[in-house]
Amino acid sequence: MLSISGRVYSQNVTFGFKTKQEPIENAIFEIIEVQDGRKVGESIGKIYTQGTVMSTAQIGDGVAQTLKNYFKTSVKSQNETKQAILVNVEQFEIKETKSTNTVAGGELKLKFGFYVKGSFDPIHLMDYEGGMNYRRSINRLDLAERVIQQALDNSLDYFNQWINSQALNNRALAGSVRLIIENKAFESDQDTVFYDFKRPLKWSDFTNRPKSSSSYNAMIFTSLAMEGRPFVEDGSIIMPLIIKVYMLPGQSWVRDKNDYSLNHEQRHFDVVRVVADRLTNNLQNLDVNPENYEALVNDAYFDAYREMNKLQELYDGQTSHGRKRDIQERWNRMLDMALKGDYTALENVLSE
Known part of the structure; x- marks a missing residue:
């Protein structure tokens, strides 16, 4: 079970996530760059931290750097001709509504663009859209964190399956x-x-x-x-x-x-x-x-x-x-x- 407790700092909650529980082995790609294509300094949304209080949710040292660290440790490549991949974060958003005084319902939405990174302009490969719906006790910030972790793991699994299926026939690869x-x-x-x-x-x-x-x-x-x-x-x-x-x-x-x-x-x-x-x-x-x-x-x-x-x-x-x-x-x-x-x-x- 992976979790990092949410920390409340003056109405801000900072989430983090660890290496994928089952890292991708022998990958034919390496994610070398992550760009945050959202508005500069934009948070990922607001969540309930206690009672009726909503706090701004943030990701580690920023979405781009934290995701880069996550991808780096979650993908293990033995292939010398691995593809260098750039990920553009187009959407990373969490929304919560209060179900009862003690329970919140939430929705996480992700949209990533995957590109081949070469000597010239990046070449677009595919877009991934995913997310999760959840319910949690308001005092269980770790459950929201697990949702984010699982959604990221799903996005990485999806891209790995996609690139393996395309490797022999896709011109960009x-x-x-x-x-x-x-x-x-x-x-x-x-x-x-x-x-x-x-x-x-x-x-x-x-x-x-x-x-x-x-x-x-x-x-x-x-x-x-x-x-x-x-x-x-x-x-x-x-x-x-x-x-x-x-x-x-x-x-x-x-x-x-x-x-x-x-x-x-x-x-x-x-x-x-x-x-x-x-x-x-x-x-x-x-x-x-x-x-x-x-x-x-x-x-x-x-x-x-x-x-x-x-x-x-x-x-x-x-x-x-x-x-x-x-x-x-x-x-x-x-x-x-x-x-x-x-x-x-x-x-x-x-x-x-």
């Missing part, structure tokens, strides 16, 4: 991240031509009308896309990533159809393929965790997109859109090497 880069072949159609080593570009892929305002012989629209939707499996975030390299026939056109010009446009397509391969390598070498993986994956993609645009500008600028045949031949060799995984020459161009 995931302990690791695995990126899976999928190299899928996509079937081309009249609207989109996907890059395929076995299927080089054809002039029939350029279906738009030539722009009268342009002095160029041909124009190709190429681009890079990345898709992925994370899911949780066995406590780990799985992030499948699909990288697409494509050109749009409806936005690509040609005037004079010759092999030399077709090669120049093919090399624009090759640039995107090379950038996609470099992006794949970068993604495979990322050091990711549940807190940073989205930002790092997005950064890698946007870096690749910027690199693609820079290379396209350098390619057209140095070859004068294919007019400088010797420079065009240099780019042909450089891109052939890069398509085989040797980026030395390409990186030299990027660093110039």
Whole structure:
């Protein structure tokens, strides 16, 4: 039986509570912070202390600190990857009414918000609402204290059951991240031509009308896309990533159809393929965790997109859109090497 007698100090009653009678063993979480989200300095209510006298009820050294001490001693974790939890106290209220001159009836209400505490903003997990109704002799303050103790024990048991049931499938509780880069072949159609080593570009892929305002012989629209939707499996975030390299026939056109010009446009397509391969390598070498993986994956993609645009500008600028045949031949060799995984020459161009 756990109890700490209520102490009356000039119309104030201070309650305390001890460690949970049956502490939670081998917990997968640790409550490291408690915040009191109620009004600053707010008591937990008023209770009868004698006859018709009602006194202000308070908790130990304050709700936040006293609860933190309670959680710390009531949860025993052996798990090295335990989740750091923040608890926000949204309601902690006790109300009593007098049944007779010697008996009081009371109601305790609790509402706690549980959050994962990480390097960034806390992530909301769940809310707990609970409480108890009771009757006690007015001179038995210890009974009110036991009610508070039991309600707190119930809240901790509930959260422990909840987090154990959610640990393997809740994204906020995931302990690791695995990126899976999928190299899928996509079937081309009249609207989109996907890059395929076995299927080089054809002039029939350029279906738009030539722009009268342009002095160029041909124009190709190429681009890079990345898709992925994370899911949780066995406590780990799985992030499948699909990288697409494509050109749009409806936005690509040609005037004079010759092999030399077709090669120049093919090399624009090759640039995107090379950038996609470099992006794949970068993604495979990322050091990711549940807190940073989205930002790092997005950064890698946007870096690749910027690199693609820079290379396209350098390619057209140095070859004068294919007019400088010797420079065009240099780019042909450089891109052939890069398509085989040797980026030395390409990186030299990027660093110039």
